[in-house]
Amino acid sequence: MNVTHGLRRALQINAHDLATVCGGRRRTWREIGERVPRLAAGLRSLGATEGERVAILSLNSDRYLELYLATAWAGTVIVPLNIRWSPLENEDALRDCRARILVVDKAFAATGATLAKAIPDLRLVYADDGEAPAGMESYETLVTRNEPIEDAMRVGSDLAGIFYTGGTTGRSKGVMLSHGNLMADALNALGEGLFPGSSIYLHAAPMFHLANGAAMYSLMLSGGSNVIIQSFTPEGVMAAVQAERVNVVLLVPTMIQMLVDHPALASYDMTSLKDITYGASPISEAVLDRASAALPQTRFTQAYGMTELSPIATLLHWTDHIGDGRAKGRHRGAGRATLGCEVRIVDPDDKPVANGEVGEIVVRGDNVMMGYWERPEETARAVVDGWMHTGDGGRMDDDGFIYVVDRVKDMIISGGENVYSIEVENALAQHPAVAQCAVIGIPNTQWGEQVHAVVVTKPGVQVTAEELIAFSKTLIAGYKCPRSADISDKPLPLSGAGKILKRELRAPFWENQQRSVS
Structure with a gap:
């Protein structure tokens, strides 16, 4: 085909x-x-x-x-x-x-x-x-x-x-x-x-x-x-649904939140909208509750995947967002392997781990990419024996449901867009006041995750967060730029091998959270 x-x-x-x-x-x-x-x-x-x-x-x-x-x-x-x-x-x-x-x-x-x-x-x-x-x-x-x-x-x-x-x-x-x-x-x-x-x-x-x-x-x-x-605008979605009797749409959780919280929603006829498929991150319970109340006839289905998987790997059907599925906490997960896909959780040696243990999510199927354009070495690292390594840390329960709990790759998902930390760090590092920097994702109720920079300045040099954010916008897309920054002259925490310990930087922001990503 x-x-x-x-x-x-x-x-x-x-x-x-x-x-x-x-x-x-x-x-x-x-x-x-x-x-x-x-x-x-x-x-x-x-x-x-x-x-x-x-x-x-x-x-x-x-x-x-x-x-x-x-x-x-x-x-x-x-x-x-x-x-x-x-x-x-x-x-x-x-x-x-x-x-x-x-x-x-x-x-x-x-x-x-x-x-x-x-x-x-x-x-x-x-x-x-x-x-x-x-x-x-x-x-x-x-x-x-x-x-x-x-x-x-x-x-x-x-x-x-x-x-x-x-x-x-x-x-x-x-x-x-x-x-x-x-x-x-x-x-x-x-x-x-x-x-x-x-x-x-x-x-x-x-x-x-x-x-x-x-x-x-x-x-x-x-x-x-x-x-x-x-x-996307909430008004545009509402007008189109009403005028054309739209019955299905794909949105990211941030868009769903903006739609159901819009003050004009009640003035539009949304009764034709039977299904919303969403991706990029699980939906928060608060937004799911508001969305279900505002759109009582609408079913919510989550699709988890990545571009390299064309892009769907797992689905969390609407039935698992309500009733017994919700009571079991499945609405916090990413669902089960979709038709045509196999999903495993593996350790650093690519050996499957026991159910309930955290490892990297890998996927096999006819939807796995051909490779990265003219980058054979990166392709070989990403696809091993037909298994695409997602870079997401997760676990699988005894019923085959996947729960994303962390990221192996240094990536942030904000408002449905992937942001690779190194791209932002490369931009910030070009500022003359920056001696050292690290970019992490921190929780944000609207965007899921927010790009946050931790910056060490050069001796005797001062710079504000606003200046750094404005500078980064001259080099990279606006959604990749930090929305906040911590600035000091104290060195960043390092491992014995000299690697910045981002987990330590992230930990205070994710305390009391069920997972370390949104």
Whole structure:
């Protein structure tokens, strides 16, 4: 199977059904099926041959979904860029994967023009309403002026997309996912009852994010409808649910909290919303209680995973958020292995540990990535004998439920976004006042975890937390920057090998917590 299989199936069995809703545009699967082969031809006309990388930097739109399909139809590779990254970070990703084409919308047209000046031979495509800016090809013109081409019919082992994630070395790395990886995950989700053909799914989470992508690929197979808003706002979600009778959406816990705590919620008709799937972290009991009260007809299901797993590894179904499951504390866990996945807890020697003991969570299945783009050594460390090492510390109970309790990798998850501490430390270390620094995650009721810096200043030099935070924002994406900092002239605690003991730095913040991460 490949990414375009769902479109070919939809054209056979539900061609006249609603495929996408975006602003004032409503298209059937037949219309999508007419546009995608023409767009694929347009990409080829710009010089994108099979295997070439086509990047996109854009807010959510129906054109984004079409591009996911058209790149596969053309036999090319999609590279969704992070809209929250700085231009320098996205330039690094474009150079790393050697993308030939960059698709931008109005919000990122200026950024695209800047990137094109920095990267020779990068072709720009404008995917928005109105006339394309100078130096850019019009997305709609590519669709209208080109005759449709035949589906490249990529096979399961072919590369479908490169999805950039933070790096433990300080540079982002590209996760290579094949057509087979993406379809395995989509089928696993469908087999678990998520995103069936009856879904009217709301794309509120960013479409560059593979969490949202997982739902999209399942919907491409099942033929459900895609309602798309440019970006998440509580008001935007409420308006879309009411207007389009949305029945399923994927959100992170922070978004759920913002939605159910919004004062206007009661004035919208949310009765159609039957399912909320969430990820990135377990939901707090307080937010779950408020959400259940505000949306009594809605069921909550947690998906745990990572980009390298296409991305789902385990599911905590709605039944375990209530009744006997909640009484057993399962709502605090990450669920059980999804269809098609095997999950183990292993010690540092990769030997399985007994149920109840803490070790690293590892996952095996057809959804495990091909590897990191042009980083064979990092791939070999991450995937051992087919088992993806998640970097999460966890335990498994006697019923197979997984509980994430710590992180082996030095990573923070804030508001659903991964932040690798070393990226932030590398930025802070460039400030002339900083002699030594460590970045840790501390609890935050809204974001789950908050990026916190512990900084040692050089002798006789003073700096404020506000100055350090502002400085870091000039180098890295805003969500990666510290929100707080402790500053002193006392050395950081070190191990006998000279390694900073971050566990000691984190301990005061996580006292009396059931786990050391959110």
